[in-house]
Amino acid sequence: MSLKEYFENALSVEDYKAQMKVNKEEMQQIYEQFDAPEDDRLNDLKDRHLRVLAISEDWCGDAMMNNAILLRIAEQANMEVRFALRDSNLDLIDQYLTNGTSRSIPIYVFIDENFDEVAVWGPRAEEVQAFITDSRKDLPAKDDPTFEEKSKAKHKLAHDAFLSTPAFWKGVYTSILNKVTK
Incomplete structure (x- = not known):
């Protein structure tokens, strides 16, 4: 399928939220609490x-x-966002593997008016990745x-930190903008 077909078949923001069974309130909480900088x-x-x-x-x-932050950016930049569920679109996620091997999410594919890919972001901002790496370094085999x-x-x-660390939210915001405005 083409990016246009994936986009057209993907869920609207409202439909994505309606089907959510996990993290719905938490995503909304971050969205409401995040004050996007000018x-x-x-x-x-x-x-x-x-x-x-x-x-x-x-x-x-x-x-x-990340979805909460993306939705704030999209709102400010008048970008339509659609959601493709990873687990039912393995052919799509396999085109955007992290480190060539991992189906890590979220992945954001920014596309222009012709449905051509202009940037890809995900799954984490640098400072969030550093936090995760540091927090997991003492895990056993x-x-x-x-x-x-x-x-x-x-x-x-990690879940609790994602909910309560505005510095992570700003880091995600800046990271996405840096990627898409290169």
Whole structure:
């Protein structure tokens, strides 16, 4: 399928939110609490008439935070956002693998009026990745009997940090703008 077909078949923001079973309230909370800073690059984005195909799932903590920030940017720049669910669009996510191997989400594909790809962002801003890497450095090996329990605790730590760290939100905002306004 082409990017145009993926975009046209993807969920509207309202439909994506309506189907959410996990992290819906949390995503909305971040969206409401995030005060997007003024940035002149938003005016340039308005003039480019971009769309965003967001590859996402509601169970993903990164998506919970990043989608809220993306929606603020899209609102300011008049960009239409549509959501393609990763797990039912493996052929799409496989075109945007992280490090060539991982189906990490969210991935944002920015497309122009002709449905040509102009930028891809995701799954994390640099400072968020640094936090995750640092928080997981003391995990035992995957074959350790305590790995699963300790890994779940790290996921909760990340989830809570994503909900309560405005510096992460600003980092995501800046990272997305840097990528799409190059």
